[in-house]
Amino acid sequence: GAGVSQSPRYKVAKRGQDVALRCDPISGHVSLFWYQQALGQGPEFLTYFQNEAQLDKSGLPSDRFFAERPEGSVSTLKIQRTQQEDSAVYLCASGGGRTQETQYFGPGTRLLVL
Amino acid sequence: AQSVTQPDIHITVSEGASLELRCNYSYGATPYLFWYVQSPGQGLQLLLKYFSGDTLVQGIKGFEAEFKRSQSSFNLRKPSVHWSDAAEYFCAVGAGASKIIFGSGTRLSIRP
Numbered sequence: 001g002a003g004v005s006q007s008p009r010y011k012v013a014k015r016g017q018d019v020a021l022r023c024d025p026i027s028g029h030v031s032l033f034w035y036q037q038a039l040g041q042g043p044e045f046l047t048y049f050q051n052e053a054q055l056d057k058s059g060l061p062s063d064r065f066f067a068e069r070p071e072g073s074v075s076t077l078k079i080q081r082t083q084q085e086d087s088a089v090y091l092c093a094s095g096g097g098r099t100q101e102t103q104y105f106g107p108g109t110r111l112l113v114l
Numbered sequence: 115a116q117s118v119t120q121p122d123i124h125i126t127v128s129e130g131a132s133l134e135l136r137c138n139y140s141y142g143a144t145p146y147l148f149w150y151v152q153s154p155g156q157g158l159q160l161l162l163k164y165f166s167g168d169t170l171v172q173g174i175k176g177f178e179a180e181f182k183r184s185q186s187s188f189n190l191r192k193p194s195v196h197w198s199d200a201a202e203y204f205c206a207v208g209a210g211a212s213k214i215i216f217g218s219g220t221r222l223s224i225r226p
Contacts, residue, residue: 003157004157031212033212033214041219042206042216042217042218043216044216055212056210056212059213093158100146100208100212102160103160103214105157105158105159107157
């Protein structure tokens with residue numbers, strides 16, 4: 001079956017521009033995660049949804065970052081007034097909903113802020 | 115706080131040679147431990163995971179890892195590497211019900 005998909009795969013933004021990154025999880029997956037991966041680093045947790053409820057947003061670096069999953073399926077990560085330090089790969093993962101179940105990752109969106 | 119340390123940034127091994135990638139974690143309770151692999155342009159793929167039970171865990175692609183509580187380690191091993199194993203490898207620890215904390219990764223290169 002289809003895996004996790006993300007769009008766009010690449011995004012170039014001018015500093016100060018707003019961006020929206022989309023994640024389509026595996027059909028039926030309850031859990032959805034967003035991670036940020038800076039160059040040469042491991043992924044860092046941003047936020048977690050169970051269905052439409054955002055249960056953990058402790059990793060969002062500032063109030064410019066906002067995530068939503070209004071119908072418990074597709075999720076959007078929005079970054080307002082982008083800064084150069086936001087340049088990174090943004091990874092989405094989905095899972096079955098049990099504690100520490102396997103997370104299936106998408107290919108990521110590479111964001112470059114100029 | 116939970117953390118993961120991968121002390122080797124980059125390792126090069128010859129094709130057919132054995133491999134061991136080191137991972138140390140910090141966690142107060144019995145940890146959930148993972149190894150993921152990331153190839154260029156690809157998403158992260160789970161190689162194996164440890165939740166409980168047998169401390170030697172078998173994974174995909176011929177990889178295995180051993181959980182050693184006394185050393186707070188979860189090293190990844192493969193008896194004979196293939197050129198296709200060249201990638202970035204991440205060790206990770208589960209923190210709470212859902213969050214995963216990743217190490218900074220070890221890049222594996224294969225010498226022909």
